[in-house]
Amino acid sequence: MEVGQLQERFVDYTKSLFCEGFLDDQFLQLQQLQDESNPDFVVEVVSLFFEDSEKLLNDLTKTLDQQFVDYKRVDAQVHQLKGSSSSIGAQRVKNACIGFRNFCEEQNIEGCLRCLHQVKQEYSLVKNKLQTLFRLEQQIVAAGGAIPMVE
């Protein structure tokens, strides 16, 4: 596929991620911080987010599986996940975390388990989409093109 088509695909894909609410303005902030001296900034931050989130989600699963659930701990972990997803612009993950914290406060185990499931789903979706986006970028660069800025 030639560069122009790849670039167009990239722009369309990026726009769809914003339209569908997977990403918000904060992601644009990240992209704007990437330049020739920091060419992999977005991938680096997002990779940290993936590592961090996977640890948190595993931990949350364990914490909610205990006989006596430590809701303070659950809340702290969801707060962390909400923070990091907000920082990279992963809007739907962030929103799923907001609901989750309400159930923590109520110490509602059913609600918490439902939310955990939802957060995991949203995380999985956004991870998939971001990886697709990065692959598209790599293809553009491999074909000798520049990555277009999407407004």
Added chain:
Amino acid sequence: MASSSSSSSSSKGLDEEERPHVLAVDDSLVDRKLIERLLTNCACKVTTAENGQRALEFLGLGDGQHTVDNSDLKVNLIITDYCMPGMTGYELLKKVKESSNLREIPVVIVSSENVPTRINKCLEEGAQEFMLKPLKQSDVKKLRYYMMRLGQPCNGMLCMGR
């Protein structure tokens, strides 16, 4: 460990000595990376710390350390997250303001939560500013501007609304 970074490519005409030195404290690795980039993009030198204890050690206020004069460290600004396990940003702020050597360093508190009582508490304890996360380039640019202006200790409080 506190870690320092300096990016010569974003020095924007200022040499190593002239760039303001910011100590950024946050328990989130994602947020540390983000704040570091935002600050270096504004021609600042950045040292990051993952918690209040490490930050205090860097500032020479750790347990068992003799106090260090800030003229050696030259920290021009401290940015700290509010919610951190162990020592909160508020507790870190208090420790800095209690130190005769370090109290002049402006401290900015950042938080993802907009809680008026929290904000007031921090401002009353001497925080220069309270900002909401996630931080954007425009937030950091404003801080940079004030750092240039704050050559002398400032008694007034700065209000930077969005």
